[in-house]
Amino acid sequence: EVYGAQPPIELLRQWMDHGGWYDRKENTFRRLVDLSFVCAMGPPGGGRNPITPRYMRHFNIVAFTPFDEPSMQLIFKTILDWFLVKEGFESEYQRLSAPIIGATMGAYQRSLANLLPTPSKSHYTFNLRDFARVVQGMCLCSKDDFEQPKELMLLWTHEVLRVFYDRLIDSDDQTWFLEQIKELCTAHFDVEFSSLFTSCGMTVKGVGGEIDDDDVRTLMYNTFADPKAKKKTYRRTGEWCGGIPALQKATEGYLEDYNAVSPKPMKLVLFLFAIEHVCRIARVLQMPRGNVLLAGVGGSGRQSVTRLASHICDMEVFQIEVSKSYSMVDWREDLKKVLREAGTKAKATVFLFADTQIKQEAYLEDINGLLNAGEVPNLFPADEKAAIVDEVRGRAEEEGRLGDGSPTTLFAYFVDQCQQYLHICLAMSPIGEAFRTRLRMFPALVNCCSIDWFRAWPPDALDAVASTFLEEVEMEKHNRQSTVEMCKIFHEGVRSLQFKFLEQEKRSVYVTPTSYLELIQTFQTLLARKRKEVGGLRQRYDSGLVALQTAADAVVVMQEELTALKPKLIESKKETEEMQVVIDKEVKEGIEPKKAGGQKEEKEVNEVAMKAKGMKEECEADLAE
Numbered sequence: 001e002v003y004g005a006q007p008p009i010e011l012l013r014q015w016m017d018h019g020g021w022y023d024r025k026e027n028t029f030r031r032l033v034d035l036s037f038v039c040a041m042g043p044p045g046g047g048r049n050p051i052t053p054r055y056m057r058h059f060n061i062v063a064f065t066p067f068d069e070p071s072m073q074l075i076f077k078t079i080l081d082w083f084l085v086k087e088g089f090e091s092e093y094q095r096l097s098a099p100i101i102g103a104t105m106g107a108y109q110r111s112l113a114n115l116l117p118t119p120s121k122s123h124y125t126f127n128l129r130d131f132a133r134v135v136q137g138m139c140l141c142s143k144d145d146f147e148q149p150k151e152l153m154l155l156w157t158h159e160v161l162r163v164f165y166d167r168l169i170d171s172d173d174q175t176w177f178l179e180q181i182k183e184l185c186t187a188h189f190d191v192e193f194s195s196l197f198t199s200c201g202m203t204v205k206g207v208g209g210e211i212d213d214d215d216v217r218t219l220m221y222n223t224f225a226d227p228k229a230k231k232k233t234y235r236r237t238g239e240w241c242g243g244i245p246a247l248q249k250a251t252e253g254y255l256e257d258y259n260a261v262s263p264k265p266m267k268l269v270l271f272l273f274a275i276e277h278v279c280r281i282a283r284v285l286q287m288p289r290g291n292v293l294l295a296g297v298g299g300s301g302r303q304s305v306t307r308l309a310s311h312i313c314d315m316e317v318f319q320i321e322v323s324k325s326y327s328m329v330d331w332r333e334d335l336k337k338v339l340r341e342a343g344t345k346a347k348a349t350v351f352l353f354a355d356t357q358i359k360q361e362a363y364l365e366d367i368n369g370l371l372n373a374g375e376v377p378n379l380f381p382a383d384e385k386a387a388i389v390d391e392v393r394g395r396a397e398e399e400g401r402l403g404d405g406s407p408t409t410l411f412a413y414f415v416d417q418c419q420q421y422l423h424i425c426l427a428m429s430p431i432g433e434a435f436r437t438r439l440r441m442f443p444a445l446v447n448c449c450s451i452d453w454f455r456a457w458p459p460d461a462l463d464a465v466a467s468t469f470l471e472e473v474e475m476e477k478h479n480r481q482s483t484v485e486m487c488k489i490f491h492e493g494v495r496s497l498q499f500k501f502l503e504q505e506k507r508s509v510y511v512t513p514t515s516y517l518e519l520i521q522t523f524q525t526l527l528a529r530k531r532k533e534v535g536g537l538r539q540r541y542d543s544g545l546v547a548l549q550t551a552a553d554a555v556v557v558m559q560e561e562l563t564a565l566k567p568k569l570i571e572s573k574k575e576t577e578e579m580q581v582v583i584d585k586e587v588k589e590g591i592e593p594k595k596a597g598g599q600k601e602e603k604e605v606n607e608v609a610m611k612a613k614g615m616k617e618e619c620e621a622d623l624a625e
Contacts, residue, residue, distance in 0.1 A: 009055050012037070016058040069105060072128070076135050077101045087143045093152055096189075100156050103188040104134045107160050110180050115164075115173060122436040123167055123295065123446050133450060134159045136287055140234040141221075153189050154200050154236065157181060158219050162280060165216070167295075167451035169430075174213055182211070201238055217272065218244060222279045223286065224312050225250055234286070244272065251275050251308070258311045266304050271464035273457060274305055281309035281425070284450045285350065291371055291424040293445055295435070296454025299514030302427040306352055315348040315423070316341075322357045331363055335376060336384070342422035343414045344391040354427040355434070364442050367424065371448035374419035388414050424449075431510060456495060457513055462488045469520045473527065483523070491516045 014021060020031035039059065044050040067075070080097045108131050117124040137159035138152075146152060160181065168174050182193040189196070194204050194211050202219065206212035223232040225241040227250050237247045251270050259265035268274065277294075284290040294302040310317045318338045320331070342349045358364065366376045380388065389410040396402045396413045403409040426445065428435055439445055457465070466484040473480070495511045502508055 006049070006051065009051055013052075013055045013058070016055070067128070069109075072131065073098075073101050073105055076104070076131060080135055080138065083139045087141075089143050089146075092149050093146070096149055096152050099188040100138070100152070101135075103156065103184040104131060104160065106184045106188070107134075107164060107180060111164050111177070114176070115168070119436060121169060122439050123293075123451055125443075125446055126164075127447055129447060130163050133163045133287075137162060137283065140283070140286060142231075142233040142235070145233055145235040148200075150191065150196055150199050151236070153185070153191065153196055154202075154219070155221065157185070157193075157196070157216075158221050158236070161216055161219070162283065163450065166280060167453050169453055169455070171213070178211065178213070178216070200236075217276060220244075220247070220276065220279045222247070222282060224254065224282070227253060234283075244275075248272070248275055251278060251312075254312050255308055258308060262307075266307065268301070268304055268308070269465045269468045271461045273461040274301055277301070277305045277452060277454065278309045278312070280450075280452050281306055282313055285309060285313045285315060285423050289419050291449045292426070293449040293451045294425060294427045294454065295430050295451065296427075297429055297431060297510060297512040297514075299512045299517065300454040300457075301513070302454060303352060303354060306350065306425045306427070310350040310352075313348070315350050317350045317352050319352045319354075320357055322359060326359060328360060328362060331360075331366070332376075332379060335366060335370075335379060338422065339375075339379075339418050340388070342420075343418040344388060346395065346417060346421055348421050349423070351422060351424045352427065353424065355429055355438075361438075361441075364438055364445070367426070368442040368444045370418075370422075370424060371444035374415045374422075385411060392417065431508075456511075457516070459488060459492070462491060462516065465516065466520055469517075469524070473524060487516070487519055487523070490519060 011021070015032065015035075016037075018029075019033075020029055022028070023030050037059075041051070077097055080101060081094065084094045084097060108126060111130075112126050115121075115124045115126070134156070138155055141155055165174065165177055168177060185191055185193045185196060194206075194209055197204050197211060197215065197219075202215075204211055204215055206215055220237045221234055222237060223234050225235075225237050225247045226232075237244060241247065242249075248270055255266070255268055255270060270278075281292055281294075284292040294306065296302050307317050318334075318341070320326075320334045338349060338351050341347050353363075353367065366379075369376045385407065389407045392410055392414050393402070393405075396410055401413055403413075426449065428438070463484060466487045467480075470480050470483060475483070491511065494515075498509045498511055
C-alpha cells in the first residue's frame with residue numbers, strides 16, 4: 001500500500017503468531033486448528049515485492065533454482081519430438097528437433113542477456129513461457145504443408161520472430177536480433193539465413209543480398225490465406241495460394257463478411273502492415289490458452305484488427321461498455337458473463353480490453369488473476385458456483401473428467417474450460433508512466449501474453465491509407481498521386497521532427513496514425529469547402545456571362561428588326577412629308593381666312609360688350625341715387 005506496508009501479510013502473520021483472528025462482529029477470538037500453509041512466490045523484482053522477515057521465519061523455505069540448459073533442452077526437445085512423431089514427419093525432419101531447440105535456447109539466452117528492461121522498454125522481460133511459445137507455435141503446423149526440411153527451419157524463424165522480434169520497439173534492437181538469428185542459423189542449421197529464404201522461394205530485397213526488416217515482414221504463416229480450402233492448416237503464405245496479394249484479397253473478403261453481420265461495421269484499409277497484425281493475433285488465438293498484449297498508440301488499429309482476427313478464427317468478441325455510472329459491481333458482472341460463456345458453453349470467446357476502459361486499477365488485478373490462474377478469487381458466490389457446477393457436470397462426464405464428482409473438482413473443470421476457450425486481448429498505449437507502472441504491478445500482462453508492438457506505419461501503409469481515402473475525392477489521377485505523396489511527406493517529416501524536439505526540448509510529442517487520418521480528413525474538408533466557394537463564384541460568373549450573352553443576342557435581334565424596318569421607315573417618312581405639305585396648304589387656304597374672320601367677329605363682340613358694360617354701370621349709378 002501507499003506507505004510500503006503489506007496488510008494481507010500481517011493478517012496471515014497474526015495466525016502464525018497467535019493461531020487465529022478476531023471476529024469483529026462478536027469481538028471474540030476465533031482459533032483455527034489443523035491448518036497448514038503452503039505458499040508459492042517468485043523472487044522479488046519485476047513487480048514482486050519482498051515479504052517481511054517476521055513472516056518468513058515461520059516457513060521452511062525450499063528454493064527452486066532455474067533449470068540448467070541441458071534440462072530445458074531435454075524438456076522442449078521431448079515435446080517437439082513427440083509432435084513430429086505424432087504428425088508422421090520423416091526422419092530428416094525429426095533430426096532437426098535438436099538443432100531447433102538449441103537455436104531457440106540461443107535466441108532466448110541472448111535476448112535475456114542483451115535485451116534488458118529500461119523505463120522505455122519495460123516489457124523486455126523474458127521467461128520460459130517465451131521459449132514454450134516458440135515450440136507451441138511450431139506445433140500448429142501440418143506435415144502435408146512441407147516439401148523440404150528447410151521449410152521447418154523457416155517455420156522456426158517465423159516463430160522466433162513472433163515471440164521475440166514482435167515486442168522490439170526500435171530499429172537498433174530489431175537489427176541486432178536479426179543478426180543473432182543469422183548467427184544461430186549458421187551455427188545450428190549450417191545454413192546461411194539469406195539462402196534459407198531463397199531456397200524456400202522467398203525474395204530477398206535487402207542491400208547486398210542481406211535480409212532486412214522488409215524481408216522478414218513478408219514471412220507470414222496463417223490458416224486463412226485460402227478461404228476455399230477444405231482443411232485449413234497453419235502454413236506459409238506463398239505461391240500455393242497466390243502470395244501476399246491473394247492473402248490480402250482473402251482478408252478483405254473476411255472483412256466484408258464481418259461488416260455484413262456486425263452491427264458496427266469497420267472501414268479498414270487492409271494494407272500489408274494491418275494484415276501482418278491480423279496474422280499475428282490469429283496465430284495467438286489459435287494456440288491453447290493464447291493471450292496477447294497489443295501495445296501501440298491510439299489510432300494504430302489494435303482493436304479493429306483484433307475484431308477481424310477473431311472473426312476469422314470464428315470467435316466472438318466480448319467488450320465491456322464503460323459509462324459514467326459503470327462501477328466495480330458492473331465490472332464483476334461482466335466478468336461473470338464472459339466466464340460463463342467460455343466455461344459453461346465451451347464457446348470460443350475473445351475478451352477485448354483497452355486501457356481507456358480502466359476506471360479502477362482493480363480491473364487489472366482481476367485481469368492479472370485471469371491470465372495467471374484462469375479465475376478471479378471469490379468472484380462467484382456459493383449459489384452461483386453451485387449453478388455452474390450443475391451446468392458443467394454433463395460435459396465433464398462426457399469428456400471423462402468427472403473425477404469424484406465433487407463441487408471442487410467440477411469447478412476446477414470449469415476454470416480449465418475458461419482457460420481453454422477464453423482468450424484475453426489487451427490493447428494498451430505505451431505513452432506515459434501508466435503503462436510502465438501497470439506492467440510492473442501486474443507481471444502477468446507480460447509473462448502470460450504474447451506481445452505485439454504496433455510500430456509506426458511504414459511508407460507503404462501511409463500510401464495505401466491515403467490512396468484509399470482519396471479515391472472518393474474527384475480529381476485527376478496525377479493530382480491524386482501527388483496529394484498522396486505530399487501527405488506522406490508531411491507525416492514522415494513531422495514524425496522525424498518529434499525526435500529532434502525531444503532531443504532539444506526534452507519534451508515528447510506524439511505523431512499517431514490518428515494524426516495522419518485527420519490530415520487526410522482535413523484535406524478533404526478544405527478541398528470540399530474551397531471547391532464549393534470556387535464553384536459558387538464560377539456559377540455567378542457563368543450566370544453573368546449568360547446574361548451578357550442573352551443581352552447581346554437580344555441586341556442582334558433588335559438590330560435585325562430595325563434593319564428590316566428601315567425601308568418602311570423611309571417610305572413612311574416620305575408619306576409623312578407629303579401629308580405635311582397637304583396639311584400646310586389646307587391650313588393656308590382654309591383655316592387662316594376663317595381665323596381672320598373669327599378674329600374680326602371677336603373684335604366686334606368685344607366692342608358691343610364694352611358698350612353694354614358702360615350702360616350697366618350708368619344704370620347702377622342711377623339706381624344708387
